Amino acid sequence: MSKFFKADADAVDIVRRENCFTGFYRLDRLHLRHRQFSGEMGPQISRELFVRHDAVCVLPYDPQRDEVVLIEQFRIGALGKRDNPWLLELVAGLIDTDEAPEQVARREAVEEAGLTLGVLWPITDYFPSPGGSDERVHLYLARCDSSAAGGVHGLAEEGEDIRVHVLSFGAALQALKEGYVDNAASIIALQWLALNRDEVRNLWG
Incomplete structure (x- = not known):
């Protein structure tokens, strides 16, 4: 399905990852940039990630x-x-x-x-x-x-x-x-x- 976005090894640049909470589950905050559909790298963004077992x-x-x-x-x-x-x-x-x-x-x-x-x-x-x-x-x-x-x-x-x-x-x-x-x-x-x-x-x- 070549019409969909295909990520390469450089598609995501994680600038920093910090742990905000650790208990039975974990909450991390990631500061990152990712490639946009134009092919250029986008601006740095911050996202909280709820880390769970599968x-x-x-x-x-x-x-x-x-x-x-x-x-x-x-x-x-x-x-x-x-x-x-x-x-x-x-x-x-x-x-x-x-x-x-x-x-x-x-x-x-x-x-x-x-x-x-x-x-x-x-x-x-x-x-x-x-x-x-x-x-x-x-x-x-x-x-x-x-x-x-x-x-x-x-x-x-x-x-x-x-x-x-x-x-x-x-x-x-x-x-x-x-x-x-x-x-x-x-x-x-x-x-x-x-x-x-x-x-x-x-x-x-």
Whole structure:
């Protein structure tokens, strides 16, 4: 796709990088110049960067029952932004060790939903908010048996209190339409499954 910008080794000049905060996450401030579409280097700009571990999100799907497994938990980012800060989401976790994304998906499914996943189907990798964060999300569909899924799960030492919901695919789409599902990974995964469901069921059926 030659019509799009192609960065070379000199496309970005980082003049200075300073650490503003370090905790579980990190906030850096970068002073830099980058090449513009004219070919010239632009003026120096300053940008704050939220430095996060990459994340893994997975939508467990039972092709026999045509059901998905979603989880519900309190999210600090939704507090004050919506009436109910308990969100309906995918199973998810951070890559904060040397684990591969697939390993994180399987571990988090056990911790958050009590599920043992079967085949993983990579959906996509994406940046959820590249204007200010370097986090990249690895998104999967996973085959599962939803017949015994349910209950409350999570690691007590991490303050997790996670309720499992099993929904028919139709009910999950309706929850999406009605705004009960309003986070990026869940929206992308459910819409992807809507587009590819026949193929998935044929292969996994």
